[in-house]
Amino acid sequence: MDRKIIIDCDPGNDDAMAILMALSYNDIDIIAISCVEGNTVVKQCGINALRVLQAADRMDIPVFVGCDSPLLGERKSSSPYHGHDGLGNVPDPSAPDESFIQQEHAITALIRLSKQYQDDVHLVAIGPLTNVAMAIRMDSKFGTRFKSCNIMGGNYQGVGNVTPCGEFNFYFDPEAAYVVLNQLKCPITIVPWETCVQHAISFETHTKHRSFNTKKAKLMKAVDKHSVDHVLAKGHNNFIPADEALMACFLNSDVIKNSIHMYATVETKGEYTSGQMVIDWRKHLNKQANVTIVTDLDQTLYEQTMENALK
Amino acid sequence: MDRKIIIDCDPGNDDAMAILMALSYNDIDIIAISCVEGNTVVKQCGINALRVLQAADRMDIPVFVGCDSPLLGERKSSSPYHGHDGLGNVPDPSAPDESFIQQEHAITALIRLSKQYQDDVHLVAIGPLTNVAMAIRMDSKFGTRFKSCNIMGGNYQGVGNVTPCGEFNFYFDPEAAYVVLNQLKCPITIVPWETCVQHAISFETHTKHRSFNTKKAKLMKAVDKHSVDHVLAKGHNNFIPADEALMACFLNSDVIKNSIHMYATVETKGEYTSGQMVIDWRKHLNKQANVTIVTDLDQTLYEQTMENALK
Amino acid sequence: MDRKIIIDCDPGNDDAMAILMALSYNDIDIIAISCVEGNTVVKQCGINALRVLQAADRMDIPVFVGCDSPLLGERKSSSPYHGHDGLGNVPDPSAPDESFIQQEHAITALIRLSKQYQDDVHLVAIGPLTNVAMAIRMDSKFGTRFKSCNIMGGNYQGVGNVTPCGEFNFYFDPEAAYVVLNQLKCPITIVPWETCVQHAISFETHTKHRSFNTKKAKLMKAVDKHSVDHVLAKGHNNFIPADEALMACFLNSDVIKNSIHMYATVETKGEYTSGQMVIDWRKHLNKQANVTIVTDLDQTLYEQTMENALK
């Protein structure tokens, strides 16, 4: 039986790649893509999602645009990693324009679809969690209608990528991450930043994946050049996929080699730790486990999942 | 020309009275009443609003129900002041039931109506600001469509009524108050808690207003008994209307004897000061004035406005 | 019988004036002056104290130097109000040099003197409270040995002078203010910032006080020029003494026209409210009253006290 999913994202190169990965699975039915402000402004995220769908000849999938800033409304500047347009600053003149974006707001679409596909749909959230938190706040039962929610974000050893302890998705909207972890009420699986770092890929692998003669591979090759240059300029010797790791774990649970099941929440008040995921290792908080945190991946399977997406 | 208003509220005795005050003005056209969790659970707030409308024979005004908890989702317990049902624990068996509440969610209704009556409608917000903040977050231009927003909430001298520095409406959802003050983008007038305290009314006046032989006066007399008993038990020698003060200022600007025009924001991180309104008296923050804070009322006019509402 | 006092201060023009006020009272015996980082660096504060004592021919009073930064160690820049040297940038070549400062550290001196004059000495604290908090931390019984502690600092209506809600002395070291209010354990009287503002003096009065043909008046006239120019440049039409108000209240309790007796603490976590004094108006915190806050002064008596100091 097909698995229905809604992807909430902020494309973003790694979101683009994650969408392509989902599209490469025959048993996955993407009901909708909802976009949120993050790697770039939300409308551009919507256009980027369309551009990915076009490359995969799947313009039938509806794309919705949601919140244009985090819950408290203060946008933090995005990392230069994805380019100002979120897709490596290589615009495609033949890309779909915003007229292809659905008129309905992502929040109401998310709530409507959660009811329409109740108990038969998964949420895959690979951007800041603003849209998801807003849906919860408008409809307390929103999360209960999903079979699972799968999140790329946060950290479990205090390692950040935009501040000392802040991973981008959670740091960008700590309050939303707090709401989602504590109030979503469906099984949550998280791939945190440290797991992504631990499972970086070599530049050889990265290049190999993007050398296929497909529209999809060509798109990813073009848009990733900016990130690769950025990473090389910093002297790093490998490439860290993020949303791809979460998507691989969702698509094929065999990719998950190890995980922990714990209560986790999000710090929203810290001076240095705002947006950090807080893991209650020793049950000091006396709360029920609410998340499964993926701590180790099967690297071979993981890389195959990415490779297959671009073939 | 009529003034169109939307009342966002959490009835609440003082909300009930404020609605009756608005209804007593011939030139006021209440487009909608939207309810928010606050003095009691949000659905009960909706039913309470209907009960007030019934007493005024104005069941034609649509009542919407919005968010059932503050932005971050943690409900703080309400004050015992209003009774557990928000209206003094004197249920009326002939009150309208929840079937009279509109199906549409208050947030989408607020946004829709802001467009329908663009530039010709005022917002009167006399509950926690969750609904208003949510509407802003879903639609950044929400606030720009209102001629004004009028808020009962916060404080300007650090005086709280539920914590040392926290007034109920702002303390109940500090993040929402923060969003509204900083991102609503229409003229905002606030009646803070200190102004309400300064303009308490005598029990004689309170009783007199509730002694008319009208359905409205009888309703207010019945539902206020709980609050009056509560206040007397604490040894206070007067009664402090709150939402009424804001409504009076809005209905008749002559009620405003003094006000200040300043930049104000809301503390969301403090240990003791969460929810406190922060006034930038000396322009340390170098921001444009965003609120007019009413600091003094014409007591006579104010009391007349209340009296007229129950005649 | 003489009243023995220790003055902990950060001169500072208003500290200078406050010291002169104390010296003008025959029944006041200044046991020691201890200095703390605040208006300028702590060693300069010590030299400034000596300069004041020299002008009053009281070089017999020992001056101690204490902490060179607040408890957490991060110096906030001082207001330009007092000049970079704390005394209006008019150095006196014949002023005493640092060799006249006592070798003993102010903290150990404070503790030693508190024991020597146990139950017979008052503390007058008119700078950031770092020294006092350190003395408490080294010796939990420190405060119990004083008949009273008299503090200029904080606010009771959320009005700041260096941030929206932060008065200089409390904001400069919020943690110290927190420690002192909660752990000093002797009667505390506070003159907060709002009371100082309410009892500003006219420039005429200011000039008149500084026109006497005394060394003291000449000193104050010289060092105050910088502040007066600063205030005039800002367009203010009066002059706000601060430490003088506290000293006047201590020297002559008739200066106090009104005060409140409450539990108060200090916010140390707020984003906007760090250093704000928190007043528990309605006993939400269920704590015993720990401070007397002076809210109104007898202006005539107050001004006489200042005038007499310079005659």
Add this chain to the structure above:
Amino acid sequence: MDRKIIIDCDPGNDDAMAILMALSYNDIDIIAISCVEGNTVVKQCGINALRVLQAADRMDIPVFVGCDSPLLGERKSSSPYHGHDGLGNVPDPSAPDESFIQQEHAITALIRLSKQYQDDVHLVAIGPLTNVAMAIRMDSKFGTRFKSCNIMGGNYQGVGNVTPCGEFNFYFDPEAAYVVLNQLKCPITIVPWETCVQHAISFETHTKHRSFNTKKAKLMKAVDKHSVDHVLAKGHNNFIPADEALMACFLNSDVIKNSIHMYATVETKGEYTSGQMVIDWRKHLNKQANVTIVTDLDQTLYEQTMENALK
């Protein structure tokens, strides 16, 4: 040449063991032991230190008592792990009483000794950092006189032992830890909690070390029974030394198998993360490295160091 050290501690079983480890090294000269509130009240910590010295026939080493609560003055309850007396609730009637504690306060002793042995003394800090922070605040140059400071405390992967993210020593006085890391200004080596956990010892090893026929081994066997019982009751299958790990690294640097050199600070504002050590992995804060964090130990050498201490 002998290495002179001052041990600042809160004995505590693991402090006791760490002191014995230091005493077992012929080239180590313990100049002083200063005690701080932590595992138990500070005076009891002093008595406990004396009891350890008595067991090792080294009553010649002076023991000082310092601060009786953390910088901000609010004591957090100690873990039940060490017993209410800090040494497993097996009092020794023949233990030295408090008359053997030095009269001088630990803070002034620390400062005095830092001058006396300037550039020739190491600080080993295995309790909350209150005393050390106080010494810094009283004398900004305090830390510069030490060859090194060696700290057991904090964490580098967000793992706490008393709160989700709080290790006892840092959580007990986060502000002091903040001051020490940022303002001590001598080379700092830290053994964080995760490294201790990673290098737990088996109960067999624990028992073996305590089975020697020496006064020292008998003392440790007696006082550790309470902790062992506590750990067994929780179902743990090994025993986690903490202060011992730091002391082993200091005594024999070959015990350190791996370490990182980074900028680290301490969160003091977080709701869940107060006291967490914050590691600036990617130099987001643009600060110079200030700590060496030990991340791996040579287990064999480590255990030998402990064994030798009790022989």
